[in-house]
Amino acid sequence: MTQKPSNKPKARIGTRIRGQMAAAYEARGETAGDLYLHFSSKMKMDVVLSGRLSYLHFLLVERDPGVDQVDYAPSGRLATLMGKEPAELVDAEIKTTAGEVVWRRLIDKEADDTEAVRDLREAIGKGALRGVNRLEVLTFKQLVAEDTWTRNTHRALAWIAAARSHPLSQPKQDILALLKTGRAVSFQDCLELGAGQAQALYGAAVLQMALNGAVQSDLGVAPLTARTRFTARREGH
Structure with a gap:
C-alpha cells in the first residue's frame, strides 16, 4: 500500500533526538547503564545503544564490510520467538554479506560458560531458531583490540x-x-x-x-x- 506523503513539516533534528532519547530512557526502566544515540551509517538511521560494550560493538560493526544488516537491540523482538530470558542473552543480531544470521553476546570478561548460554548454543539452528547460524561471544578486550x-x-x-x-x-x-x-x-x-x-x-x-x-x-x-x-x-x- 502506498502511503501519501505528509504535508506536515518534519521535526528538527534536535527535537527528534530529544524525543528519541526520552523514549529510550523510559524503555530502559531502572537500569543504570548509559545510553548512546548515534547515527548508523550502515543502517542509515539513528540507533540507541545501551552501555559501553554496545557502543564499542557498534563501532566494530560500522567498519565491518562483511556486515550487511544489523539490529543493535533485538531482545524485545526475539523474546516473542524464544522467551524473555534467553532473548536477553543476545545483544545484537547481524546479517552478513554472505547471508548468515549471527547473534552476538557482549561480555566484560572471558568466562561465559553458563548453563543458559550453553542451552542457547544448543538451540541455535534448530526449530524456531533454524534460521540462525551461530552465536558469537565478544569480550571487552576483543572490542578494543583495534584501538x-x-x-x-x-x-x-x-x-x-x-x-x-x-x-x-x-x-x-x-x-x-x-x-x-x-x-x-x-x-x-x-x-x-x-x-x-x-x-x-x-x-x-x-x-x-x-x-x-x-x-x-x-x-x-x-x-x-x-x-x-x-x-x-x-x-x-
Whole structure:
C-alpha cells in the first residue's frame, strides 16, 4: 500500500533526538547503564545503544564490510520467538554479506560458560531458531583490540552523521575517479574536490567508503588527519 506523503513539516533534528532519547530512557526502566544515540551509517538511521560494550560493538560493526544488516537491540523482538530470558542473552543480531544470521553476546570478561548460554548454543539452528547460524561471544578486550580503528570510526561517523541529509553519490564518484589514477590520495586531497561547505560532504563520502570497504585506507594504523591516505580497493581485498 502506498502511503501519501505528509504535508506536515518534519521535526528538527534536535527535537527528534530529544524525543528519541526520552523514549529510550523510559524503555530502559531502572537500569543504570548509559545510553548512546548515534547515527548508523550502515543502517542509515539513528540507533540507541545501551552501555559501553554496545557502543564499542557498534563501532566494530560500522567498519565491518562483511556486515550487511544489523539490529543493535533485538531482545524485545526475539523474546516473542524464544522467551524473555534467553532473548536477553543476545545483544545484537547481524546479517552478513554472505547471508548468515549471527547473534552476538557482549561480555566484560572471558568466562561465559553458563548453563543458559550453553542451552542457547544448543538451540541455535534448530526449530524456531533454524534460521540462525551461530552465536558469537565478544569480550571487552576483543572490542578494543583495534584501538586506532575504533577511535577513527568514532570520528568518521561524526562526519557522516553531519552529512546525513545530503546525497553523497557525486562526491563518491569524484573520489573514485581521483583514485583511478593509481596513486594514494590524502584526506585533504578529497576535501579539496569540493568548494566551500561542500568540502564536508567529500570528507563524509571518503570516510563512509573507507568504513564499508569500498576504498582502502590507513585508518587502522594511524589517527585521522589531513594526511590520512586512501587508495583504490585492490581485487581480493
